Amino acid sequence: MLFNSIEYLFFLPIAFILYWFVFHKRLNFQNTLLLVLSYIFYGWWDWRFLSLIIFSSIIDYTCGLQIEKSPSKKTKKRLLIVSMIVNLGFLGVFKYFNFFSESLSNAFNSVGYQFGPLTLEVILPVGISFYTFQTMSYTIDVYKGKLKPTKNIISFFAFVSFFPQLVAGPIERATNLLPQFYTKRRFDYKNAVNGLRQILWGLFKKIVVADNCAIVVNQVFDNHLDYSASTLAVGAIFFAFQIYGDFSGYSDIAIGTSRLFGFNLMQNFAFPYFSRDIAEFWRRWHISLSTWFRDYLYIPLGGSKGGLWLKIRNTFIIFIVSGFWHGANWTFIFWGTLNAIYFLPLLLLKRNRIHTNNIAENKLFISFTEIYQVLITFTITTIAWVFFRAESIEQGFSYVISLFSKSMLTMPSVDIKPFLFIFILLIFEWLFRDKKHGLELSNLKIASIRWGIYTLIFMIILFFGAQSQSFIYFQF
Structure with missing residues (x-):
């Protein structure tokens, strides 16, 4: 169901x-x-x-x-x-x-x-x-x-x-x-209402963001040799937000539903696309799986307590196994290996734990340095996602190589309307990045504004929700 x-x-x-x-x-x-x-x-x-x-x-x-x-x-x-x-x-x-x-x-x-x-x-x-x-x-x-x-x-x-x-x-x-x-368990009205907010936000991420992005992504990836570099870039960016909206949307609905029944589940995503390096990204993406591998595989293998080669070995094991967990295809193993390579410089320079707080904490605006860090992290993550989405490693390399051409300067030849929905997503998640989800408005005192926002999100879902797509992670 x-x-x-x-x-x-x-x-x-x-x-x-x-x-x-x-x-x-x-x-x-x-x-x-x-x-x-x-x-x-x-x-x-x-x-x-x-x-x-x-x-x-x-x-x-x-x-x-x-x-x-x-x-x-x-x-x-x-x-x-x-x-x-x-x-x-x-x-x-x-x-x-x-x-x-x-x-x-x-x-x-x-x-x-x-x-x-x-x-x-x-x-x-x-x-x-x-x-x-x-x-x-x-x-x-x-x-x-x-x-x-x-x-x-x-x-x-x-x-x-x-x-x-x-x-x-x-x-x-x-x-x-x-x-x-x-x-x-006793019914907690406030907890249940917050659960409904999180369900609404999860539906927005899935039905509006992920499913609209999926239409373009399927079109571009299935015919990537026929498109310009700019269109391929749009396809890759849309897949990054498709998989995020799809999977974190499911988690939001799951956590919100659990609250309706008096249960509290762990947070599974913590606004990962605001990460300043790949180590921070993996602390914020699919947290329940990352911490599972940390506690039941990485630490028993010796974690980061041993020598340099032991740390490197354990890092590659954890990322490759994580990739293989996602699916029985060499593309997932390559995706995991690529993320391990991204992580390696931070490990060697002992900089993998420097970003443990929220970005621009207690501030409204982000600094230029942080903008640069976020864009670099998002770019390399998106390149890795290409291999995750590709049917084969060969297709993944063909797609990535095609990104680096003069046609990057041309106008994309696909519908770019999903960028509007991505913008709405990012605005809400930026404003509430210190909360558990992007629609946690409990501190907003003016009830009319709160209900206006809920109504707006509901209407966007109703009128701009794309044709239903199955959840990506159901195949895993």
Whole structure:
């Protein structure tokens, strides 16, 4: 079920009414309702995929309990390995098997040994990368002693399948989200209203910004050899805002929806296109995934505590694995490698932590130095996004090389109307960059102005929303 679909328009208010007015008397009733709603929400695409998430939940619930009971560290480790094999095994079969098979076949073919790849005719389950990482964090934290395993099977299953963030995150940690299923939840009007604001802002980013940009992006990338450099530049810029509006819009809707039900999810985006270097960008982009890899991969590998070569190795591992997480294609691996190369000079010069505050903090206007830093960061990020969007590395290089020609001085030959929507997006996010989202107007005292802004955003969505496009990150 899509957040921007008619079905969800009916699903959400029905779920809200049942949750607060029918099942509100007992916590276990509410959790059971959330579990049922989540399975309906997920099963709307294909009910057969429910078996995967249920089986994964059973394995991790059982492993968590057995890890705590076991007196032997060796047995605890074996149980953790069982959990990892099951979760990563599902991910490997459904998402990566064909990629590895085809890559192996191509490698042998290149040296004269001809054979066809063995491929599986399977559909990638929606959101498998997200809920797999979420449930893995539970077992790992129980193993490390950071979290007591839950004996409440309804709460655990609801945690794994919680519908607002099930399909595309944020990837929540059990230490943050799971305890919220144990606590009696009371309706908080202010929190719910802020949730509605965030949902509205997320819909604007998705339906107006991302979907309008997508029309141009698809046109340009599918026929990039036929366009001037200026048009290719517009296509690349629009994709940068398409993927941001699409993914952060989903996160805003997910977080806002969670607030309607009394839950607080982690912030997943913190205005990343205002970043002054690539390190700051990655602290602000897809925060739930970046911090997951930091805590469960980068730090266990030694992080930045070792020597120079160890730091470099760990940096490349974390970015390449992050790229591979996004998809079974060499373009994603190259995208991750390119970001590691961008990051390397900051690491070597020990400048990767110099921008930890908000840009132009406590100021309205940005300095010329910061403008330069933001533009450089956005430019190199956009070039990397070209490879993320391209069908192959060859197409990515062809696209980037074509950007550097005299035709950059010509007028673009595509609709540039999305620039207006991008401008509106940037204005709101700049003014509220110290908040959790771009429409957090709670400090604006004049109610008529607040409601005027809400009405304006709603009307823009209504009249300028493009034809519905599926969320990009559903394929991951």
